[in-house]
Amino acid sequence: MATPRYDAKTNDPPLIERSSSIKSYTTSRATYPRLRVFYRKHQHADKLPTSPAPVPLLAIVHGLGGSVAQFNALLTSLTPIASCLAVDLPGCGVSDFAPRDWDAYSADALVELLETVIEDHRDAAAGQGVVLIGHSMGSSLAALLANPRKPTTGLHEHVLGLVAICPTAGQFTPDQVRMMRAGLCIPGFLFDLWRAWDRRGGLESPSVHRFVGSDADAETKRLQYMYNFQSRTPVWRRMAWGALPTYSKGVPSNGIASLDIWAGLDIPVFLVGGTDDHVVPPGEVDKIASVLADKKTDSGSEPDGATTNTEETPVANGAAEIPHLPQHPKKVVANIKLPSPAGHGLLYALPTVPVLAGLISDFLSAHVTGRLSLGWQLQYLCRDGKWDVKNLEKWRKVAPVSEPIGGVFRAIKTLREVDEEHCPRVFVEKWGDTIKDVIDISHDNPVYDPRGLDVGGIRYHKFATLSKVPPNEAEIRGFVDLVDKIRADQRERARADGWKDGYAVGVHCHYGFNRTGFLIACYLVERCGFTAKEAIDAFAKARPNGIRHEHFRDRLYVRYSGVKSDA
Structure with a gap:
């Protein structure tokens, strides 16, 4: 049977397609002329409390070779609780592969682009905060956005939490960097030949099995094959090159978030790995959790009880009490490794995404603000009598x-x-x-x-x-x-x-x-x-x-x- 071919523009899930637009953004490094931006405003944003700020914006960051569409199932659970934003990075998903300058795809350039897109949608005048949710390399970009030292942006002041799915610790030795850069210098047509070989077998190809496992259900395999097919070699090479650090006198700089960047976070952080992840080893979660736990911070975090677990939110006079919305939630580090068959595609694999969605919702409502609990929101909104x-x-x-x-x-x-x-x-x-x-x-x-x-x-x-x-x-x-x-x-x-x-x-x-x-x-x-x-x-x-x-x-x-x- 012939292996199907896929096109990102004709395979968008309805939720993604209905809430997407094409926009142009200019940063200090480049102009990105046609980026697909997904933005879905909370259906009841205008009816929920706005003091001291609106319900936080959830900003999604995909990984190397990824796209917004990979978050479709997760967004189905997240859009009912908050306004959600995601962008296909240049050359990914539906976004145009432009510009083509390699520097425009460095980690620092992509972080600046993400900040620009987020600030374009965050209600800054109302003091709206942001929760970052990243997958794989997207988790590292999110960590860079949230860290007050790297890069020199102001968005970190408004980041209330970070969810890192299949994160990488970003620790590369100089020898590893040299080997990776040498591999990335291979001519593009050879990369394409290798990728074609890796995709042999279609839904049962090594590339599909690597991300979701050989025992994955047919629909999950179909999704993974589609995502593999949509990933463009020249874009992948540029982003991979830009993710690697530059060494000067033995000291790394630039590149994706390393352990010292993770250690500098002073916000609620939820790390999620997959036991069967063969792309990013689940042990990376342990490394990041360890440095986060060891790092002592003193940045004025709000005291215990600053957030409210809304499943226990009391109801007074028939209306839900309003949970606290802290400007800087207390630092909490939670981590979990989902059991088999959780692989690198756990955010869209049918057996794992419902569990992931529930865990994320629980973490956000318990440690960022109880206002991110759908249960509380529905209670608050349901102020009319049952029998009107x-x-x-x-x-x-x-x-x-x-x-x-x-x-x-x-x-x-x-x-x-x-x-x-x-x-x-x-x-x-x-x-x-x-x-x-x-x-x-x-x-x-x-x-x-x-x-x-x-x-x-x-x-x-x-x-x-x-x-x-x-x-x-x-x-x-x-x-x-x-x-x-x-x-x-x-x-x-x-x-x-x-x-x-x-x-x-x-x-x-x-x-x-x-x-x-x-x-x-x-x-x-x-x-x-x-x-x-x-x-x-x-x-x-x-x-x-x-x-x-x-x-x-x-x-x-x-x-x-x-x-x-x-x-």
Whole structure:
């Protein structure tokens, strides 16, 4: 079968394509005439608090031979919590290969370009901060942007945190630099011949296996082959050359971030490596974490408690309290190595990206500002009553009861006492032979009289959880224990009363999608042998559209991935 060819301009994911534009930027070193810039403003930016500053801008930096498109899956999770910015560096992705001067692709030149693009989108007048998220060489460029000593830019004063995915420590000896430069001097046509040889086999080529592993799923391999195909040899050579340091009397300068640059960071830093990364060894994470932990800083970092973990943010008078937004969050160093099959492409590989997205969201909300928690944002924005006309019409369009889920549950929407079709009396008539218990996980008192269920033989259980926020550990444990007790009781009642098979536990929040799906999925994983993906898919199949909020799904993937960060 012929190997497909790919073109960056015709293979953009819809999210990237809809929010991209072509722009020109001039720095002190060069003019970059046609760069693809992705910028998606937070949908509710104007409704969220702006004092002392707006929610931080998330700035994405891709690596050597990469592109904005590689972050598509991650951006799906990040765009709901903040405005997001990314740029295809010159000659990468959709951006034109111009200029062609080698100096325009040095690390320092690219850092200056990135600063220019970021400042063009950051709300400087409002004091908006920036969180940098880089992959591979992009992590090093981000570290240079965040370090107050290198280069001489002012952006570092506004950087609130850094997430480094598959980062490199950037330690090259003079001999290594000489060998690499000699290799980069090989004529371009020989590079192209080597790359063609490396791509032999298409989706099963050595180049694909090196980045995502030979056992990767077909879609991940397709993505990796596409990214390999889009990477241009002359651009790769220039960026690789510019990443190498210059030695003078044994002292390195320029090039990508070395350990002394990493050590100079005094902000929250989250380092993520892949156990099966054959491009950047996962041990690089340990090297960087070590120098960050050893380096003592005294830059006026805010004290413990400066940020708020919003999963524990209290709710007062029906509205979410506003978490603190520090101008300089306390320095925290967290690191994690995702287990197999996490390779260099872990940010777009289907098995790993949901876990990565959840870990990043957790880190940002816990250590940068609780305002970056989607759960808190939704709570803050949801200040209207549950039963205004808009929400009532939305409720009416939701199916009352799902199909069976895992042989245990039925997801339902909350009943309404005054509704003619979904009130306790009618529910008992329609579903009393099937649904024997109802667990109400909504936070407020029910808008129906539970006694109407009890009279009809359906037992009612109240287990309150907060709207818009994924249930915490205590809530998950409580729900699992409650369902265990209900199922044991149902088995006794079934024997005593001669029930037919197929009886179920009904669960509802308001509409019966997010919190309901989350807790049902937890039970399916912990008690019924499902994987997180199988549980999420089973819920979606039984209740079309499934768990709608991305941060709920991300949290499930993180919880059942078996990985924890070392903070």
